[in-house]
Amino acid sequence: MAMNGDYSIRRAQLTLAEAENLLAAERQSLGDSPYTPPGILAVMRRPEHYTYVACLGAITVGFCSCFETPSDEGSRLEIDLLGVMPEHRGHGLAAGLIGYGVAEARQRGACRFRGVVAAQNLASQRAFQRAGLAPSPTPCTMLMYILQGNSPVSFLPAGWEWHVDKIGSVLRYTLHAPTPASPSFSRRVALAECLEVYTLSYHGLWLETIWAASSEVEQVMARAIVEHAKIQDMDEVGYLAPQAHPGTETDHAAFIREGYQNAGSYLRFTRRT
Numbered sequence: 001m002a003m004n005g006d007y008s009i010r011r012a013q014l015t016l017a018e019a020e021n022l023l024a025a026e027r028q029s030l031g032d033s034p035y036t037p038p039g040i041l042a043v044m045r046r047p048e049h050y051t052y053v054a055c056l057g058a059i060t061v062g063f064c065s066c067f068e069t070p071s072d073e074g075s076r077l078e079i080d081l082l083g084v085m086p087e088h089r090g091h092g093l094a095a096g097l098i099g100y101g102v103a104e105a106r107q108r109g110a111c112r113f114r115g116v117v118a119a120q121n122l123a124s125q126r127a128f129q130r131a132g133l134a135p136s137p138t139p140c141t142m143l144m145y146i147l148q149g150n151s152p153v154s155f156l157p158a159g160w161e162w163h164v165d166k167i168g169s170v171l172r173y174t175l176h177a178p179t180p181a182s183p184s185f186s187r188r189v190a191l192a193e194c195l196e197v198y199t200l201s202y203h204g205l206w207l208e209t210i211w212a213a214s215s216e217v218e219q220v221m222a223r224a225i226v227e228h229a230k231i232q233d234m235d236e237v238g239y240l241a242p243q244a245h246p247g248t249e250t251d252h253a254a255f256i257r258e259g260y261q262n263a264g265s266y267l268r269f270t271r272r273t
Contacts (some may be wrong), residue, residue: 004092004093005091007093007096008055009052009093010052010053011052011053011104015041016038016041018060019040019041020037022063025061025083025085026063030081032200033081033200043199046198048069048169049066050104051063051064052064052097054093056088061085062094063081063082064079064100064101065199066078066079066105067080067197068108070170074110075110076110079115081199082098082115089123098128102271111272112271112273114270116267117135117269119264125267125269133269134271138243139243140267141262141266142239143240143241144261144263145226145260146261147230147237149230150230153223153227155224159177159186160178161186164228169195170196172191173191173225174190175212175220176189190213192209192210192225193210194208195208203234204229204238207225207237215253219257222260225237226259241255
């Protein structure tokens with residue numbers, strides 16, 4: 001447990017009472033979670049999840065929800081939801097919660113740390129920087145596809161095929177299209193890698209990387225990821241897309257055409273141990 005004046009920061013207990021208190025703090029600080037306390041508790045109990053709370057006496061006034069994902073260099077801590085009730089801000093609790101989670105993850109052997117903050121959220125940006133994470137030099141565009149149902153949509157052109165390989169929480173997508181000169185043979189035209197994530201606000205896919213032979217092919221891949229999310233009964237698909245140079249077609253135009261929504265500019269905060 002860490003102390004910050006009259007406040008304390010600790011690892012959340014995996015009990016229904018703790019989930020109820022955490023959800024109350026979430027609703028007064030962020031209001032993003034659609035879950036009930038049992039749903040919150042189910043996510044907190046997942047083996048990759050680590051949740052921390054800031055308390056004033058017995059009252060939960062802030063929280064930080066994290067989870068670990070694989071990376072090329074080993075385990076990475078994703079610092080996901082971070083919230084402090086308005087009347088308790090200004091005491092360094094946000095930075096303290098992040099720092100507590102980072103310190104514990106380092107003890108477990110995590111070597112990379114990552115968080116995403118809205119470009120206009122200066123308070124959260126300062127908290128991440130105080131906890132030792134550095135912002136990306138340029139912002140990215142947050143693209144979101146919120147699933148409203150799981151009815152399948154036909155999206156593959158004639159003769160195309162798509163494949164999904166799952167390794168733990170990592171999903172690798174491949175699109176193949178017929179070769180123009182020899183229609184009986186196919187060629188790989190797109191690759192994508194997603195993480196399957198469970199958070200305190202949604203269960204979905206987070207697109208990490210994508211390569212496509214053309215904008216049209218990228219649009220097919222964007223739909224393929226959504227269709228797979230439907231099959232898995234997920235809530236949404238997210239992608240932090242690089243921003244294009246002014247005056248050119250945006251890198252994410254294919255996603256917009258496919259129904260993804262622009263959720264604004266965000267900065268990626270990272271740290272390596």
